[in-house]
């Protein structure tokens with residue numbers, strides 16, 4: 001199913017939670033000089049315009065990035081400043097651009113996005129810099145290409161959860177991925193919904209070493225998603241500090 005479009009949700013509280021944790025993890029993983037493979041299974045278009053009709057229609061960014069003034073000295077602040085320098089004051093970086101702002105020449109990005117228009121936009125944003133961008137199913141592609149080189153790696157799994165079975169499918173994918181690529185750290189984003197569908201994801205990840213970071217939104221919406229969750233499999237050294245730093249930075253949009 002490809003009916004989901006991330007432009008309606010860019011810069012919302014869940015997006016900001018995911019992107020700040022991602023930035024904090026990448027900052028720590030790039031402290032060592034050895035190269036890193038960074039992989040995304042569901043990349044989106046990379047760069048969003050919060051003044052676009054899609055973002056204006058939901059107004060989600062008003063409960064997210066619009067409530068924060070990220071410090072330019074933080075990893076996410078650097079990525080946001082880079083996106084705004086390239087796309088103007090209403091620009092917001094998707095996860096590929098957050099990663100791009102923080103990775104180094106010795107690191108390697110591989111991005112998968114299935115939707116034709118999103119894939120084309122992603123290529124237009126990142127194609128000229130050596131990033132590998134595939135139009136293919138993210139789970140199939142990552143499993144086919146794993147293990148990646150360099151073997152140190154971070155994989156972001158960020159599906160749109162359009163059907164109930166997506167939660168168990170995401171967990172099954174992660175189990176297969178780490179069996180094939182044991183050195184990989186995997187960050188999985190998921191929504192907290194009144195129906196608590198994420199319990200299937202948590203149960204599916206239970207056989208693995210996993211840390212969770214879940215938070216309700218500070219401004220609860222009238223209906224739908226009530227909070228944001230992240231699961232970190234094979235958490236690297238410094239992950240607890242990364243989660244704590246992200247919580248400090250998201251204090252205005254996530255409840256404690």
Ligand SMILES: C[S@@+](CC[C@H](N)C(=O)[O-])C[C@H]1O[C@@H](n2cnc3c(N)ncnc32)[C@H](O)[C@@H]1O
Pocket residue numbers: 001002004005006015018041042043044045046093094095096112113114115118136137138139158159160
């Ligand atoms: C939640 S969005 C990704 C947002 C992005 N990771 C970010 O944080 O900026 C999910 C994306 O997955 C894409 N998608 C849906 N099904 C897919 C599949 N089977 N494989 C790869 N991408 C898919 C959608 O088109 C959408 O762009």
